[in-house]
Amino acid sequence: MDKFRRHPFLWVPTLYLAMGIPFNVIMSGTAANMYKSMGYSNSEITIALGSIGLAWSAKPFWAAFLDMYRTKKFFVLLMELVLAALFVGVAMSIPGSGFFQVSLALLWVAAFASSTQDICADGVYLTSLDKPAQAKFAGVQGMCWVSGKVLATGGFIYAMTRLQPVFGWSEQQMWQGVMCSCGAAMLLLFAWHYWYLPTGSVTERPKNFAAVFEDFGHTAVTFFHKRAFWGMMAFVCLYRLGEGLILMEGQLFLRSATAEGGLGLSAGQVSQIDAMFGTGASICGGLLGGWFAGKMGLSRALWIMGLCLNVPHFTYVALSHVAAGGGGASYAFIASMVSIEKFGYGFGMVGNMIYMMQQLAPGRRTMTHYAFATALMNLMLVPTNMISGPLAELLGFSTFFIVVMVASVPSVWAAFKAPFPLKAEEEKISSGESGNANEVITVDDPTRLSAGELLVQKIAGRASMFAILNVLCLLVLDAMFLGRLHGANIAANSGRILYGVIIGCALLKAWLSWKAVSTARAAIAEADARGEKAYRGNARGAIVATLVCGALSVAVLYFGAKMLP
Incomplete structure (x- = not known):
C-alpha cells in the first residue's frame, strides 16, 4: 500500500500543478486582470506586479537554509497552506478601502511562499526519483505546470464569469470567487500531498549557518569562472527583452477599453483565449521547439529559435493598429493572433532553457549554477514588466508594440552571437575522472587548468562578480525606487527621500564600477604577461558591462529627477 501511495503518477502531476497555480496567479495574468477590472491603470498594475518577480529571482539565496530544518515535504505542505490562506486573504481584502495596498502585500508574501515551495518541490522530485524516472516524468512536469x-x-476566471449573472454577483464578488477558488485548489493539493507526497531526502544536512554561507560563497565564486561568461550573460539578459515588455502588457491591452486604444475584451473572454487557445499553442510550440533543437543541434538552431520567439510579436502590432482604427476586431481574429504569438513563445523559450542547461550550468555545482542562471533570466523581467505599463501609456499601444519589435532585435542578435564554450564531448565525463557520476568536469575545472590560467581565471572572475553586483543594483534597486517615484501621489518630501536613495545607489555603483574596472585591468595585464586568452575575454566583458551600467545609471538619475513632485 505504501509503495502504491508513493508511485510518481500520484504525486508528480499534482506537485507541479501546485507550483504552476500561484506563480500564474501573481505573474501571468490573474492578478493583473483583477486589478484591471477594479479600475487601476496599466501603469499602476505593471509597476506593482512587475517588482514581485524578485521573489523568484532570489530563490538561490535561501534555498540551502531550508535543508537545515525538517524535510522538503514539510515545507511543501506548509507553503501550500500559507498560499491557500493568502489567496483567501486577497479575496477578503477586495471590498476594503485599502484593497490595492493590502492585496499587494499579501501577493508579495505569496510570491516568497511560492518560490519556497518551488525549491522544496524540485528537491522532492530530484531526491525521490532516479535519473531514468526523472527523464520519464520531465514532460509530465511541464504539462502539469x-x-x-x-x-x-x-x-477559474471563466467559471466565475459564467456564474456571475446566475447569482447576480458584482465584479468584486466575482473576483472574490476567483481568489477563493485558487485558495481552495491549494488546500485540496495540500490534503492530497499530505498522504501521497514522498518525504524527499537531504544528501548532506548543513551543520550551521556558517557552513551554509561557506558553501554558497564557493558555489557563487565558481559561477564567474566560466570562459565566455559575458557572452553567455548577454544571451541570458537580452534573449527575453522584447518578450518581457509584452508579457504583462499584452493581456492588459486586450482588456483596455477601445477608447484607450485597447480591444475592450472582458475578463472571461481574455481568460478563455489564454487558457484554451494560447496555452495549447504554447505547448505545441514547446514540443516542436524541443524536437527542432534536437534535430538541428542547438548551436545551429538557436538564432532561428530567437527569431521564432520575437517575430510573432508583430501580431500585437497588427491588433493595436486594428484597435486604433476604431473598427474593432473579431474574437476569432484576436484568438488567432494571440495563438500565433504564444506558439512562437513556446518554440523559442525551449532554446533559452536548453542553452542554460548545456552551456552555463555544467560544472561541479550544476544544479546551483542553473538556479543562478534562471534567477538572472527572471530578474531581467522585473524592469521590463515594470516599465511596460508606463511606456504604453506614454506612447499609446500602437507605438508601444513597435518599440517591442525594436527591443526584439538585441534578442535575436544575442541568440546569433551566443558562445558555445562547451563541446558535446566535454559535457560527458567518466565517474573515474570526477569520483562522482553526478558531477560534470568542464574545461573550466581547476584540474584542467595550468597555474597561470587559474590565476587569470580567479582575477577575471572577481572582476565579473563586481560587475554583476553593479547590474543587480541597476535591475533591483533602481527599478524599484524609480517605480515608487513614478507611482505619483507621494509627498514632495517622500519624493526627495526616494531620489536621495537613488543617489546613494549611484554612489554604491560607482564604487563597484571602480572595483570591477581596476580588477579587470589587473586580469588583462596578467593574461598578457602569461599569454593566456581563455579568460582575458571575461575581464574585457566586465569592463564593457560596467560601462553600460554607468550609462544606464546616468539615465536613471536623469529620469528620477524629472519624476520628482
Missing part, C-alpha cells in the same frame, strides 16, 4: 496556468489564468 502549464495546467496550473490554465486553471489560474483561464479556468
Whole structure:
C-alpha cells in the first residue's frame, strides 16, 4: 500500500500543478486582470506586479537554509497552506478601502511562499526519483505546470464569469470567487500531498549557518569562472527583452477599453483565449521547439529559435493598429493572433532553457549554477514588466508594440552571437575522472587548468562578480525606487527621500564600477604577461558591462529627477 501511495503518477502531476497555480496567479495574468477590472491603470498594475518577480529571482539565496530544518515535504505542505490562506486573504481584502495596498502585500508574501515551495518541490522530485524516472516524468512536469496556468489564468476566471449573472454577483464578488477558488485548489493539493507526497531526502544536512554561507560563497565564486561568461550573460539578459515588455502588457491591452486604444475584451473572454487557445499553442510550440533543437543541434538552431520567439510579436502590432482604427476586431481574429504569438513563445523559450542547461550550468555545482542562471533570466523581467505599463501609456499601444519589435532585435542578435564554450564531448565525463557520476568536469575545472590560467581565471572572475553586483543594483534597486517615484501621489518630501536613495545607489555603483574596472585591468595585464586568452575575454566583458551600467545609471538619475513632485 505504501509503495502504491508513493508511485510518481500520484504525486508528480499534482506537485507541479501546485507550483504552476500561484506563480500564474501573481505573474501571468490573474492578478493583473483583477486589478484591471477594479479600475487601476496599466501603469499602476505593471509597476506593482512587475517588482514581485524578485521573489523568484532570489530563490538561490535561501534555498540551502531550508535543508537545515525538517524535510522538503514539510515545507511543501506548509507553503501550500500559507498560499491557500493568502489567496483567501486577497479575496477578503477586495471590498476594503485599502484593497490595492493590502492585496499587494499579501501577493508579495505569496510570491516568497511560492518560490519556497518551488525549491522544496524540485528537491522532492530530484531526491525521490532516479535519473531514468526523472527523464520519464520531465514532460509530465511541464504539462502539469502549464495546467496550473490554465486553471489560474483561464479556468477559474471563466467559471466565475459564467456564474456571475446566475447569482447576480458584482465584479468584486466575482473576483472574490476567483481568489477563493485558487485558495481552495491549494488546500485540496495540500490534503492530497499530505498522504501521497514522498518525504524527499537531504544528501548532506548543513551543520550551521556558517557552513551554509561557506558553501554558497564557493558555489557563487565558481559561477564567474566560466570562459565566455559575458557572452553567455548577454544571451541570458537580452534573449527575453522584447518578450518581457509584452508579457504583462499584452493581456492588459486586450482588456483596455477601445477608447484607450485597447480591444475592450472582458475578463472571461481574455481568460478563455489564454487558457484554451494560447496555452495549447504554447505547448505545441514547446514540443516542436524541443524536437527542432534536437534535430538541428542547438548551436545551429538557436538564432532561428530567437527569431521564432520575437517575430510573432508583430501580431500585437497588427491588433493595436486594428484597435486604433476604431473598427474593432473579431474574437476569432484576436484568438488567432494571440495563438500565433504564444506558439512562437513556446518554440523559442525551449532554446533559452536548453542553452542554460548545456552551456552555463555544467560544472561541479550544476544544479546551483542553473538556479543562478534562471534567477538572472527572471530578474531581467522585473524592469521590463515594470516599465511596460508606463511606456504604453506614454506612447499609446500602437507605438508601444513597435518599440517591442525594436527591443526584439538585441534578442535575436544575442541568440546569433551566443558562445558555445562547451563541446558535446566535454559535457560527458567518466565517474573515474570526477569520483562522482553526478558531477560534470568542464574545461573550466581547476584540474584542467595550468597555474597561470587559474590565476587569470580567479582575477577575471572577481572582476565579473563586481560587475554583476553593479547590474543587480541597476535591475533591483533602481527599478524599484524609480517605480515608487513614478507611482505619483507621494509627498514632495517622500519624493526627495526616494531620489536621495537613488543617489546613494549611484554612489554604491560607482564604487563597484571602480572595483570591477581596476580588477579587470589587473586580469588583462596578467593574461598578457602569461599569454593566456581563455579568460582575458571575461575581464574585457566586465569592463564593457560596467560601462553600460554607468550609462544606464546616468539615465536613471536623469529620469528620477524629472519624476520628482
